[in-house]
Ligand code: PHE
Ligand code: ZN
Ligand code: ZN
């Protein structure tokens with residue numbers, strides 16, 4: 001099914017919000033989470049996953065937390081780990097529908113759909129806090145991985161801005177920090193061909209999202225982002241008060257979910 005879009009608001013950075021968004025500085029329920037807590041997201045994560053281990057990591061310098069849902073395979077499974085991630089904080093003045101309720105919603109939807117499939121490798125959904133203030137949440141997350149967990153990590157599928165309805169954003173970019181293909185880009189490419197993903201997939205060298213933290217830990221990592229091909233520009237409402245649900249495409253969310261979800265599945269089944 002199509003992913004539901006959740007609008008999460010700024011959870012770290014104090015500052016005035018555009019009054020048209022409603023709410024106020026202290027507690028801003030725009031449709032999901034509030035500044036005060038991640039309770040709504042935790043409930044969503046549990047509902048999406050069924051039987052999982054839920055871990056919440058708080059860390060210095062932010063009020064948002066990492067919310068991690070872990071599914072482990074039954075006995076006889078492999079020892080790999082696949083990390084699906086999306087940040088759920090946003091910036092002041094922006095509702096954060098595209099950046100990054102879109103990635104959050106798609107990650108939740110993938111968790112919900114995969115719930116009914118057996119898995120052979122460990123699958124983690126990492127809802128990342130404090131991306132906007134310097135990748136704090138994802139840096140903390142990888143810093144807590146043991147050497148063994150890092151070594152067993154097959155890859156990281158990060159989604160940041162996957163649902164804009166902007167006409168020009170016709171391509172899905174696969175950003176890697178070094179610009180090189182890796183197991184995640186190769187799996188997504190093959191999956192896109194197999195399922196007939198409508199949009200062009202473009203491999204591109206770029207950091208600026210949580211895949212950087214995974215890459216720096218030595219884990220093959222990709223940020224999936226819908227963008228206009230052939231330019232360096234992001235969508236026009238990026239980090240503005242117009243980053244609202246009105247400019248989100250359900251169809252494009254579904255496309256991202258099909259692509260990333262089916263790719264993840266390739267890597268967690270023997
Ligand atoms: N990470 C940026 C943000 O959340 C968005 C972005 C992603 C910018 C990829 C450039 C490249 O604001
Ligand atoms: Zn910790
Ligand atoms: Zn942002």
Ligand code: ZN
Nearest residue numbers: 099100160161
């Ligand atoms: Zn973002």
